[in-house]
Structures are given as C-alpha cells and as structure tokens.
Amino acid sequence: MHTVYSRINNVSAMLSTCVMVLLAAVSLSTFVFTANPKGDLSVSSIQVFPGNARRYANKNQDFAFVNFNLTADLTPLFNWNTKQLFLYVSAEYENKRGVKNEVVIWDRIVRRKEDAQLSVAGRNKYAFRELSASFKNARPAHYTLKYNVMPYVGALTYGEAARTAEPVPFPERQELS
Numbered sequence: 001m002h003t004v005y006s007r008i009n010n011v012s013a014m015l016s017t018c019v020m021v022l023l024a025a026v027s028l029s030t031f032v033f034t035a036n037p038k039g040d041l042s043v044s045s046i047q048v049f050p051g052n053a054r055r056y057a058n059k060n061q062d063f064a065f066v067n068f069n070l071t072a073d074l075t076p077l078f079n080w081n082t083k084q085l086f087l088y089v090s091a092e093y094e095n096k097r098g099v100k101n102e103v104v105i106w107d108r109i110v111r112r113k114e115d116a117q118l119s120v121a122g123r124n125k126y127a128f129r130e131l132s133a134s135f136k137n138a139r140p141a142h143y144t145l146k147y148n149v150m151p152y153v154g155a156l157t158y159g160e161a162a163r164t165a166e167p168v169p170f171p172e173r174q175e176l177s
Contacts, residue, residue, distance in 0.1 A: 026081055027154035033079045039072025039118070039162030041089070041145050048135050048173045062135045062173055064128040066091070066105055067121075070145060072161050074116040077149055085110040086148040087118075087161075093141035093170075095132050103128055105143075140167030 045067045053061050068089065077085055088107040094100050105124035110116050130138065145162040 023153050027151075030079065030081045030151055030154050030157075035076035037072060037074045037076050037147070037159070037161045039070065039074075039145055041072075041143055041162035041164055042069050043067070043143055043164060043168045044069055044121075046168065046171055048171055050173060050175070051129075053129065059133070061129050061131070061133050064124075064130075064135060064170065066124045066128060066143070068106075068123075068143065070118060070120040070122065070162065072118045072145060074110065074118065074147065074161060075113055077147065078113040078116060081151045081153060083111075083150050083152050085116065086150065088146055089124075090144050090146060091128065091141040092144065093167075094139045095130060096134075096137035097132060099132075134173070135170040136173070138170055140169040142167050 043066060047065045048062050049065070050060055051063045053059055070089065074085060074087070086107065086109055088104050090102050090104050092100070092102045103126075105126055105128050106122060107125065108118075110118075143164045144160055146158065146160050149157045149159075151157075
C-alpha cells in the first residue's frame with residue numbers, strides 16, 4: 001500500500017513534468033513566428049560642440065547632438081509570448097584611430113502591441129561623445145534602430161528594424177560663444 005506522502009510526491013512530479021513540457025513547447029513555438037518589421041530612420045541634423053565630461057572635468061571632448069526622424073511598424077513582433085520590446089537607436093562609426101564604436105543614443109521599452117507603431121522626431125537621449133576627444137577625421141556613422149524581443153518564456157531574440165540609407169558624416173565642431 002502506498003502512503004499519502006508517496007502519492008503526493010507522484011502527483012507533484014507529474015504536474016511539474018507537465019508544466020515543464022508546456023513551457024518548453026511555448027518556448028519552441030516562438031521560433032515558428034518569424035517577423036520582419038520595417039521602419040525608416042533618417043538623421044535630420046547633427047551638431048558637434050566642445051564640452052567637459054563629468055568624470056574628467058579638465059578634459060575637453062566633443063559632444064554630438066543628433067536629431068532624427070523614426071517611423072516603424074513593430075506590431076509583427078508581438079505574439080502571445082511577447083512580454084515587451086526593447087528598442088534602441090545606435091550610431092556605428094570608426095574614429096580616427098580605426099577603432100569601431102557603437103554608441104546607443106536613444107532607447108524605449110514598448111509593452112503593448114498598440115504602442116508598437118512608432119513615429120518619433122527626437123534627439124539623442126544619452127551623451128554622444130568621442131573618447132579620443134574629437135570627432136575630427138572620424139568616418140561617417142550609420143544609425144540603426146535595433147530591437148530585442150523579451151518573451152515570457154524562451155530565448156531573447158534580436159534584430160534590426162531600420163537603418164540610414166547612407167552613412168552620415170560628422171560636421172565640424174561649433175564653438176560656443
């Protein structure tokens with residue numbers, strides 16, 4: 001005769017196995033839903049000004065201020081396993097020493113499918129500065145809208161929704177008067 005404890009153990013083992021199989025099926029099913037979101041990203045203006053960084057108060061660096069226009073339809077990324085989207089605009093460029101840089105200048109979290117239609121005329125949210133002190137002789141930058149799909153269960157997926165058609169050059173430094 002089985003004891004009450006062994007019966008409870010058998011039932012809980014069966015339930016936990018069923019839950020794990022269900023979660024694995026949910027996780028694997030998200031790979032079936034492939035989406036290709038489309039968007040448009042354009043840079044309307046870039047201004048470069050000298051300034052002092054907070055960390056190094058006596059070090060003069062260039063700061064870039066980027067105004068951009070962004071439209072994107074990210075609704076295909078939402079399915080029943082999508083918890084939220086993390087969106088970010090990054091600038092990819094090479095400095096005068098040949099070092100490749102990727103700098104996040106703007107981001108947003110989208111939690112609902114209704115908010116996934118983007119139309120943003122914005123400015124960089126985060127400081128865009130060149131660590132080698134100057135954007136002079138830096139190659140033109142590509143600006144990209146990238147996304148990260150965060151599911152309820154399963155692996156994170158990454159992708160690119162929009163990119164500037166041509167690289168955008170950095171203008172000459174403007175002196176503050």
